[in-house]
Amino acid sequence: xxxxxTIYDIAKALGITxxxxxxxxxxSDLISATTKDSVLRxxxxxxxxxxxxxxxxxxxxxxxxxxxxxxxxxxxxxxxVSSLEVEFKRAGYSILLYQSNESFQSEENGVTTLLEAQVDxxxxxxxxxxxxxxxxxxxxxxxxxxxxxDRTDNRIAAPQVGIDDEKAGYLAASHLVQAxxxxxxxxxxxxxxxxxxxxxxxxxxxxxxxxIPFDSSLVVRKGMSIxxxxxxxxxxxxLSRRPDAIIGGDDFTALGILNALxxxxxxxxxxxVVGFANQLFSAYITPSLTTIDQQATKMGAESxxxxxxxxxxxxxxxxxxxxxxxxxxxxxxxxxSLEKQVLD
Amino acid sequence: xxxxxTIYDIAKALGITxxxxxxxxxxSDLISATTKDSVLRxxxxxxxxxxxxxxxxxxxxxxxxxxxxxxxxxxxxxxxVSSLEVEFKRAGYSILLYQSNESFQSEENGVTTLLEAQVDxxxxxxxxxxxxxxxxxxxxxxxxxxxxxDRTDNRIAAPQVGIDDEKAGYLAASHLVQAxxxxxxxxxxxxxxxxxxxxxxxxxxxxxxxxIPFDSSLVVRKGMSIxxxxxxxxxxxxLSRRPDAIIGGDDFTALGILNALxxxxxxxxxxxVVGFANQLFSAYITPSLTTIDQQATKMGAESxxxxxxxxxxxxxxxxxxxxxxxxxxxxxxxxxSLEKQVLD
DNA sequence: GTGAAAGCGCTAACAT
DNA sequence: ATGTTAGCGCTTTCAC
Numbered sequence: 119x120x121x122x123x124t125i126y127d128i129a130k131a132l133g134i135t136x137x138x139x140x141x142x143x144x145x146s147d148l149i150s151a152t153t154k155d156s157v158l159r160x161x162x163x164x165x166x167x168x169x170x171x172x173x174x175x176x177x178x179x180x181x182x183x184x185x186x187x188x189x190x191x192x193x194x195x196x197x198x199v200s201s202l203e204v205e206f207k208r209a210g211y212s213i214l215l216y217q218s219n220e221s222f223q224s225e226e227n228g229v230t231t232l233l234e235a236q237v238d239x240x241x242x243x244x245x246x247x248x249x250x251x252x253x254x255x256x257x258x259x260x261x262x263x264x265x266x267x268d269r270t271d272n273r274i275a276a277p278q279v280g281i282d283d284e285k286a287g288y289l290a291a292s293h294l295v296q297a298x299x300x301x302x303x304x305x306x307x308x309x310x311x312x313x314x315x316x317x318x319x320x321x322x323x324x325x326x327x328x329x330i331p332f333d334s335s336l337v338v339r340k341g342m343s344i345x346x347x348x349x350x351x352x353x354x355x356x357l358s359r360r361p362d363a364i365i366g367g368d369d370f371t372a373l374g375i376l377n378a379l380x381x382x383x384x385x386x387x388x389x390x391v392v393g394f395a396n397q398l399f400s401a402y403i404t405p406s407l408t409t410i411d412q413q414a415t416k417m418g419a420e421s422x423x424x425x426x427x428x429x430x431x432x433x434x435x436x437x438x439x440x441x442x443x444x445x446x447x448x449x450x451x452x453x454x455s456l457e458k459q460v461l462d
Numbered sequence: 463x464x465x466x467x468t469i470y471d472i473a474k475a476l477g478i479t480x481x482x483x484x485x486x487x488x489x490s491d492l493i494s495a496t497t498k499d500s501v502l503r504x505x506x507x508x509x510x511x512x513x514x515x516x517x518x519x520x521x522x523x524x525x526x527x528x529x530x531x532x533x534x535x536x537x538x539x540x541x542x543v544s545s546l547e548v549e550f551k552r553a554g555y556s557i558l559l560y561q562s563n564e565s566f567q568s569e570e571n572g573v574t575t576l577l578e579a580q581v582d583x584x585x586x587x588x589x590x591x592x593x594x595x596x597x598x599x600x601x602x603x604x605x606x607x608x609x610x611x612d613r614t615d616n617r618i619a620a621p622q623v624g625i626d627d628e629k630a631g632y633l634a635a636s637h638l639v640q641a642x643x644x645x646x647x648x649x650x651x652x653x654x655x656x657x658x659x660x661x662x663x664x665x666x667x668x669x670x671x672x673x674i675p676f677d678s679s680l681v682v683r684k685g686m687s688i689x690x691x692x693x694x695x696x697x698x699x700x701l702s703r704r705p706d707a708i709i710g711g712d713d714f715t716a717l718g719i720l721n722a723l724x725x726x727x728x729x730x731x732x733x734x735v736v737g738f739a740n741q742l743f744s745a746y747i748t749p750s751l752t753t754i755d756q757q758a759t760k761m762g763a764e765s766x767x768x769x770x771x772x773x774x775x776x777x778x779x780x781x782x783x784x785x786x787x788x789x790x791x792x793x794x795x796x797x798x799s800l801e802k803q804v805l806d
Numbered sequence: 807g808t809g810a811a812a813g814c815g816c817t818a819a820c821a822t
Numbered sequence: 823a824t825g826t827t828a829g830c831g832c833t834t835t836c837a838c
Contacts, residue, residue, distance in 0.1 A: 122604070124815055135825050140817065150823060170578045171524065172815030175515045175830045182558070182579070189544060193742075196540035200533060203561050212575060213559045214526070217547050231556060234514045235526070260466070373746060398537075399743025402717055468831055479809050484833065494807060516831030519814045 123164035131160050143168065174236065183425070184232030186216045186225060186242040193397050194414045195243065198267065201418025202241065209426055211238070222247040229253045239263035239429060241421060244271070246309045258435060263428035267421050268412070270441075271312045277428065277440035279421045283313040286410045286446035287320025290365050290392045293408070295328045297454050299363035299390045301336060305350035305375065306367030308339040314367065317394070321365065333359075342367035347374020355382055363390030363454075369397040372407055376453065391453040405452035413444045420444065467508035475504050487512065518580065527769070528576030530560045530569060530586040537741050538758045539587065542611065545762025546585065553770055555582070566591040573597045583607035583773060585765060588615070590653045602779060607772035611765050612756070614785075615656045621772065621784035623765045627657040630754045630790035631664025634709050634736045637752070639672045641798050643707035643734045645680060649694035649719060650711030652683040658711065661738070665709065677703075686711035691718020699726055707734030707798075713741040716751055720797070735797040749796035757788045764788065 125139040132139070134153070141149045142157035160166075174180040183206060187195040203213050214237055218225035225245045232240060239262050242254070251274045257264040258275070270278035294302050304321055307314055318337075325332055335357060338350040347366055351374065354361050366372030372393030379389055386405050393400060396411035420442050428434040469483040476483070478497070485493045486501035504510075518524040527550060531539040547557050558581055562569035569589045576584060583606050586598070595618045601608040602619070614622040638646050648665055651658055662681075669676055679701060682694040691710055695718065698705050710716030716737030723733055730749050737744060740755035764786050772778040 122815095126815080136816080137818085137826075138824055141824085144817090148823060153823080167574075168578055169519075169580060169815050171515060171519045171580045172830090173817070175513075175519050175832090176815080176817040178817095178830080180515065190534070190547065191537075191541050191544040193535075193537065193540075196537075196543075197535050199540075199559070200535040200561060203534065203559060204563070207560070207575075212579060215543070215547060215557045215559045216551070217544060219548070230511075231551075234512055235556060236513060236515045397743075398741075399746050402743050403746040404748030470831080480832080481810080481834080482808055484831095485808085488833085492807060497807080513831050516814090517833070519816090520831080520833040522814080522833095 122169075123161075123166040124169070125166075127164055128157060128160050128166060131164065132156060180236050180238055181210055182212050182214050182235065182237050184214050184216065184228075184235070184237035184240045186218055186228045186232070186240065188218050188220045188243060188245050190215065190217055194268070194395050194412055197414035198243075198418040198421075201415045202422050205419055205422030205426075209422075211426075211429075218245040218248075220245045220247055222249075226253045229256060233257075233260065237262070239265070239425060239434075241265045241267065241425060243268040244274075244311075246307065246311055249310060261434070263425060263431075263434040265421055265425050265428065267417055269311055269313050275435075275438045277424055277437050277442075279417055279424060279442040279444075280313065281412050281417070281444045281446045283316035283446070284320040284323070286394065286412075287317035287322075287365075288324045289320070289446055289448045290317075290394070290410055291321040291324035292328070293448055293450065294363045294365070294390050294392060294454060295324060295330065297363075297387070297390060299454075300330060301333070301359065301361045301363070302330070302390075303336040303338065303354050303361035303364040305338045305340070305347060305354075305364060305371055307342045307346075317367075335359075336361050342371045344370050344374040344377070347371035347376075348378045349374075351375045351378035351382075361389065363392075365392045367394060369393035369395045369400050369407060369409055372400075372409065372453075373403070376403070376405075376407070386453040387455055396447075396449055400449075401451065408451045408454040409449050411447040411449055413447065416444055466513070467505075467510040468513070469510075471508055472501060472504050472510060475508065476500060524580050524582055525554055526556050526558050526579065526581050528558045528560065528572075528579070528581035528584045530562055530572045530576070530584065532562050532564045532587060532589050534559065534561055538612070538739055538756060541758035542587075542762040542765075545759045546766050549763055549766030549770075553766075555770075555773075562589040562592075564589045564591055566593075570597045573600060577601075577604065577606075581606070583609070583769060583778075585609045585611065585769060587612040588618075588655075590651070590655055593654060605778070607769060607775075607778040609765055609769050609772065611761055613655055613657055619779075619782045621768055621781050621786075623761055623768060623786040623788075624657065625756050625761070625788045625790045627660035627790070628664040628667070630738065630756075631661035631709075632668045633664070633790055633792045634661075634738070634754055635665040635668035636672070637792055637794065638707045638709070638734050638736060638798060639668060639674065641707075641731070641734060643798075644674060645677070645703065645705045645707070646674070646734075647680040647682065647698050647705035647708040649682045649684070649691060649698075649708060649715055651686050651690075661711075679703075680705050686715045688714050688718040688721070691715040691720075692722045693718075695719045695722035695726075705733065707736070710735065710737045713737035713739045713744050713751060713753055716744075716753065716797075717747070720747070720749075720751070730797040731799055740791075740793055744793075745795065752795045752798040753793050755791040755793055757791065760788060 142154040216228035264276040270280040340346040393409040400407040560572035608620040614624040684690040737753040744751040
């Protein structure tokens, strides 16, 4: 295992200095074509590979972006990360990945870890447990770009990319009303996360618009998961005045809802069901699930684009007010309608 | 934006030298408890945060592991990465993520990028397009751990973690035979990737064992995707002697197969269908899909465990022969059987 | 137990 | 166009 060649080795071999080598390697314009050429040639000959660490230490830029997601296993997030990585790679940036696992403390540790690794900036979707944002202020202090996606919250002083969650809730509820449903239940989380509150607001707005009285017994907050969907539905079915439609907090919750309904001998769209997220499976289950698409890929691309401009900017702080709000997309399928669906 | 505190600041404030500070911070045992204490206190007071970059440059260890996957969007891989990240985080390592996007060139670039970032090692599942492994030998040269997962290949000199793919193919085919099917088709990729060849070998072994003649017209190699499943199935249905069961290269292919069968008015298990991967959706589609589970989470955990021991080892090269072979798990569902299934 | 000093490999003024 | 020379912040011998 012989030592890696450094710019010193190139300089020595060529009888020039390291600054010249460095310039040649970095394509500086104040260098002669011949020198540049011989340096490049010698670099290849010595199998030279730059040590980005040394460069980073000296220049202060690592070309690494920290990304914190609740879980990389959730399709929405992996899809987002995937899209982000593609865009960043193109711009010469890499992604250091950290999962908060929906834990606030883990998220704090993540910020620390990534900051110590000297990332050039941080992109995050806060955990469900995150209710204060002090740990994110450190990015400010270090004058490093911070961007929040999906679980946006105006209490965080940073640009944010997400969907219009109020509208998403509205879309879900109004779609159901227009499909003829009247008693629309809502099974979701008790989390104080802004986007979930907003979805609920949208649901309320739709009810109001269509002059449907709000009935709090139709709101169940047991979390978001298959199990939560099942137990929430069972609870709803016990009501003297049952719902005729149920909105799930996400597609997994909706899956649980479908399962519980099926066990009770009810086949949607007899009772309507709407999910959130447009998980891959939602098109393929039977009945296929009506849901709201969150545009993970587009969100990733938009986030990358915005973030790259922040990285150029001398004072990323000034962009803190920036918001990118993508349209939620209602995907109508068989849990709310009897039309034949085709897999695509 | 005042400058971050360094060990120099701590040293100056305390009237001691940076070596002492460094030792105290790193919990060296040849330091007095009082000094250690005062250093820690002062560090906190100055809001000191270590610069891992500097430490890495000096020590040669970054505590960052490069991970190259074909795509972070595929559930198997995101699930693997997620599991890996959890285990590594626990051991103080972070993950630098790179997607090859099934391109050999991109994969090569990935190796370069990660190596320049001075990762402490590399974990990879090679792209479908990867047929030579020179780019991975660089890890050897730098004496850094390399681990291959899932798409294992004995031509790579590195420890490998995967499932027994021959057995997986065998399980799929023998299960079908035992369920009463006789003409079993195989829709997969033409890729020369070892694991796909092995699955096919397993399929052949099952046929042989049950004395079912091999019929090459039942083997379709159009790739693995929903579309490939659809067109492959349409092709098979045109045969004068149709198959009575079809194995798909992965769950998406199987999804396409189901779709094409449904269009042709055929409802499994009339024709049996088996997939690979146990994607999340496979339990929830109708009919639910019989498939082979690849144990992504366990594979991630096993990989992390093995990799961590390699990181301890002075000569990780010596572990190149190490293989961890997980059992593929047959998940029997409704596409091969009429028993009632319950969502779990 | 603590200090002095030489690096780690590169960047970026400043000089020439 | 090229060279000189401080660093970047930390680790790690080697002394004392």
